[in-house]
Amino acid sequence: MAVERTLSIIKPDAVEKNKAGAILALLEESGFKILACKRTHLSRQVAEGFYAVHKARPFFGELVEFMTRSPVFVAVLERDDAVAQYRKVMGATDPAKADAGTIRKLYGGNVGENAVHGSDSLDNAKIEIAYFFPANEVAPAAG
Ligand code: ADP
Ligand code: MG
Numbered sequence: 001m002a003v004e005r006t007l008s009i010i011k012p013d014a015v016e017k018n019k020a021g022a023i024l025a026l027l028e029e030s031g032f033k034i035l036a037c038k039r040t041h042l043s044r045q046v047a048e049g050f051y052a053v054h055k056a057r058p059f060f061g062e063l064v065e066f067m068t069r070s071p072v073f074v075a076v077l078e079r080d081d082a083v084a085q086y087r088k089v090m091g092a093t094d095p096a097k098a099d100a101g102t103i104r105k106l107y108g109g110n111v112g113e114n115a116v117h118g119s120d121s122l123d124n125a126k127i128e129i130a131y132f133f134p135a136n137e138v139a140p141a142a143g
Helices: 012-016 020-029 044-050 060-067 082-090 103-107 122-132
Strands: 003-010 033-040 072-080 116-118
Touching (some): 003 020, 003 082, 003 122, 012 020, 012 072, 020 033, 020 072, 020 082, 020 103, 072 082, 103 116
Antiparallel strands (some): 003 072
């Protein structure tokens, strides 16, 4: 299985509940290397650009309001098969439908405020990582 990188965002709801550390720990325990990580408060422009693919969806306005409400943690994760493995650890979009032990089941509130974002394909992971991190800010994994 190829080593891949994916983008994670710990969303405002989870950061407000002081669960960012617990989520990062769960990711490390699940075999991900955290190659880069920063806490930032997304501007409306950055959030709208990031979620541009969802612009026509009825929940777009609500999503942008939520994502700009308070700070997030943005992180680059690496492991074998990272995109699919992180989607698995993250759980279904709706926390009520997520498997036991997943991040969204543990820390998500509802289908909108669901604790974390994860890239949905390797191509999108590359685009999303570049959206938040210049290449020189993503250090290679140690050992
Ligand atoms: P995922 O984050 O699992 O890839 P989507 O890409 O479909 O899910 O949606 C992006 C984000 O938009 C979700 O994580 C969630 O925060 C929000 N969202 C999705 N569906 C809804 C909905 N029906 N109502 C409100 N917010 C939603
Ligand atoms: Mg998505």
